[in-house]
Amino acid sequence: MFPQYGTLxxxxxxxxxxxxxxxxxxxRSLAVVSLIVxxxxxxxxxxxxxxxxxxxxxxxxxxxxxxxxFTWRRHRLEQAVTSWAQNMESTVSGEGSxxxxxxxxxxxxxxxxxxxxxxxxxxxxxxxxxNHDAMMEHAQRRETWMPRVExxxxxxxxxAGGTVNAPYLKDDLxxxxxxxxxxxxxxxxxxLMAFIAFFAIL
Numbered sequence: 463m464f465p466q467y468g469t470l471x472x473x474x475x476x477x478x479x480x481x482x483x484x485x486x487x488x489x490r491s492l493a494v495v496s497l498i499v500x501x502x503x504x505x506x507x508x509x510x511x512x513x514x515x516x517x518x519x520x521x522x523x524x525x526x527x528x529x530x531x532f533t534w535r536r537h538r539l540e541q542a543v544t545s546w547a548q549n550m551e552s553t554v555s556g557e558g559s560x561x562x563x564x565x566x567x568x569x570x571x572x573x574x575x576x577x578x579x580x581x582x583x584x585x586x587x588x589x590x591x592x593n594h595d596a597m598m599e600h601a602q603r604r605e606t607w608m609p610r611v612e613x614x615x616x617x618x619x620x621x622a623g624g625t626v627n628a629p630y631l632k633d634d635l636x637x638x639x640x641x642x643x644x645x646x647x648x649x650x651x652x653x654l655m656a657f658i659a660f661f662a663i664l
Contacts, residue, residue: 468621
């Protein structure tokens with residue numbers, strides 16, 4: 463684990479697992495409310511025919527599209543995290559059953575253990591290189607929307623050693639995050655629109 467750079471690779475799976483049920487409930491709630499608004503808006507639009515009269519129906523359709531998009535992105539992220547977790551479990555199980563650990567102690571001429579500095583192992587060199595790459599990616603801010611999130615994702619990919627080791631980082635997290643924010647904002651708006659449309663029909 464890298465304490466400063468690329469920590470998004472460790473945070474994303476945790477957040478996804480913790481928000482799995484709330485995320486599904488949020489997407490379904492938005493879909494249901496949007497369908498209600500679209501249905502009521504259709505009735506209002508048929509009665510009036512003006513642009514304002516079709517506004518509830520339009521809002522309902524937009525909300526339903528957002529709910530479908532968020533559900534799709536949420537499902538892709540869930541599948542990626544699940545696949546990664548299964549691979550991690552199988553890797554740990556395989557290493558535990560096939561590998562053995564041996565401790566080697568170097569003894570001096572007087573019979574006392576000797577200590578010393580030993581060269582870094584290939585695994586340590588690789589981890590250091592990934593940490594350096596993550597630091598460089600994190601420091602490079604591009605002229606794009608949500609530049610901090612974009613840089614954090616690039617750093618996380620570098621820290622993980624590529625998306626092969628972190629498949630949940632393949633998709634742009636900015637889009638998934640934006641879809642989640644849009645869904646959260648639209649739920650109260652669509653709910654208010656449903657009440658307005660209901661009383662407009664009466």
